[in-house]
Amino acid sequence: MVRRIxxxxxxxxxxxxxEFADPPKGGxxxxxxxxxxxxxxxxxxxxxxxxxxxxxxxxxxxxxxxxRGHGRSEKPADGPYTREAYVADAEAAVEQLDLAPVTLIGHxxxxxxxxxxxxxxxxxxxxxxxxxxxxSALGAQSQREWEQWFKTWPLPFAxxxxxxxxxxxxxxxxxxxxxxxxxxxxxVMAERGDGWRPVFSRRQMLTSRETWVHDAHWEELALVQCPxxxxxxxxxxxxxxxxxxxxxxxxxxxxxxxxxxxxxxxYDHPEGWRTAVEPFLLATLPA
Numbered sequence: 001m002v003r004r005i006x007x008x009x010x011x012x013x014x015x016x017x018x019e020f021a022d023p024p025k026g027g028x029x030x031x032x033x034x035x036x037x038x039x040x041x042x043x044x045x046x047x048x049x050x051x052x053x054x055x056x057x058x059x060x061x062x063x064x065x066x067x068r069g070h071g072r073s074e075k076p077a078d079g080p081y082t083r084e085a086y087v088a089d090a091e092a093a094v095e096q097l098d099l100a101p102v103t104l105i106g107h108x109x110x111x112x113x114x115x116x117x118x119x120x121x122x123x124x125x126x127x128x129x130x131x132x133x134x135x136s137a138l139g140a141q142s143q144r145e146w147e148q149w150f151k152t153w154p155l156p157f158a159x160x161x162x163x164x165x166x167x168x169x170x171x172x173x174x175x176x177x178x179x180x181x182x183x184x185x186x187x188v189m190a191e192r193g194d195g196w197r198p199v200f201s202r203r204q205m206l207t208s209r210e211t212w213v214h215d216a217h218w219e220e221l222a223l224v225q226c227p228x229x230x231x232x233x234x235x236x237x238x239x240x241x242x243x244x245x246x247x248x249x250x251x252x253x254x255x256x257x258x259x260x261x262x263x264x265x266x267y268d269h270p271e272g273w274r275t276a277v278e279p280f281l282l283a284t285l286p287a
Contacts, residue, residue, distance in 0.1 A: 002050075007096050009068060010088035011080065016072040017093055018046045020053035020062045034126075034285045035099025038064040039090060041108025041133075042205055043198070045071035047187055051270045052105070055278070060103075060285065065093050067110070069204045071188075081208040086113045087120065094124055101126035103285060105277075107266060108133050108237075112212060119223035127284040128228040129277055132236040132263050135221050135246050138213040146209060149173060150202045156195025160186050163196055180268045218249055227252045229280040233261035233268060254280060 007015040036056055038049040046064035056062040066073040068089055069081060079085070090113055094102050102125055106114030111133035118125040152172060157163045168174075168182025189196045228250045232238040234257055247253035256276035261268035 004072075005063075005097065007065070007089075007093045009073075009092050010085050011076075013068050013076060013085075013089065014074040015068065015089055015093065016046070016066040017097065018053075018064045018066070019097075020050070020057040020064070033059065033061040035094070035097070035102045036060045036062045037090065037094055037099055037102050037104055038062065039067065039104065039106040039110030039113050040064070040070065041106075041110050042209060043070070043188055043200055044107065044110070044184075045188055045199070047071070048107075048184065048267060049105075052266055052273070052277075055274060056281075060281075061099065063093070063097055063099060065090065067113070069208060070200055075201060075204065079204070079207060081204055082211050083113075083116060086208075087117050090114070090117050091121060091124070100124040103127040103129070103281065105129040105131070106133070107131040108263065109208070109212070112217060115224050115228070116217070116220050118226060118228075119220040122225045125226050127226050127281070128224060129280070130228065130230045130246070132232050132238045132265055134238050134242060135217045135249070136242060137216045140214065143206070143210060143213050147206060150206070153202075156192065156197050157189065158195050160189065160196060163189050178262060178268070181262070181264060184264055184267050221246060222249050222251070224250055225252070227254070227280070227284045229254045229256060229277065231256045231258060231265060231273070231276050233258050233263060233265035235262040236265060237263045256280070 001021050005017045007017050009015040040048050046066045049064040053062040069075045104114035111130040118128050163186045164182035167185040168179045169177045190199045230243050230246050232243045247255045258265040258272040258276050266273040
């Protein structure tokens with residue numbers, strides 16, 4: 001069962017949270033199940049965590065958040081789409097939904113939000129999973145490449161099959177076909193009068209990305225006191241050397257890899273993702 005819960009985010013932005021509410025197993029029916037907040041990456045949405053949330057819900061209260069500008073959450077024209085706003089939204093969700101002490105699981109931008117939150121509010125966070133997000137600055141060239149990439153999108157798409165094919169096979173950014181990537185992007189499209197278009201504003205995505213690509217985030221990573229797992233897809237954007245350095249910088253860091261996966265590790269190889277993450281969660285969360 002999945003249910004929507006509305007959250008009041010920073011600056012009054014309305015956020016949609018989605019609880020995967022199968023009753024916890026293992027005798028926890030009368031106890032408060034440990035909370036887990038799942039944070040998607042840039043352009044993502046809460047539904048991308050459905051597979052993860054379902055196996056988590058056997059033991060934990062699993063909630064995925066549509067972050068501002070994404071999914072069914074509000075998309076204010078003028079933002080703000082700052083790091084502070086995203087972190088404050090996550091904090092609001094944890095407090096309003098009574099998830100603390102929470103485990104944060106984040107992918108890409110959502111992972112950055114998660115470790116910034118953990119660094120700033122250690123009293124609310126008991127564990128952290130970082131999926132394929134770099135701590136190093138990506139730089140202005142990276143932002144320019146994204147601007148050019150957005151211009152290559154052949155919008156509108158006539159059908160969802162066209163969405164899947166372009167993002168899974170034809171996108172010039174792809175080194176080889178990856179059908180799971182096509183499926184990932186099909187979930188963030190909506191049918192309009194002229195065809196299928198993204199549910200987000202590409203301009204807002206660039207505005208959001210601008211707030212983190214020019215800076216390194218090692219100092220905040222070092223402030224994370226809770227147990228933390230750094231996970232990378234073998235073919236992802238986070239290289240092994242940088243991931244292992246992140247583990248070294250984290251006071252209580254661990255490392256894992258997902259085989260046969262790219263940047264979308266949890267979506268590319270769900271079984272490999274679970275194998276990488278579940279032992280860490282079992283060791284750090286209440287039984």
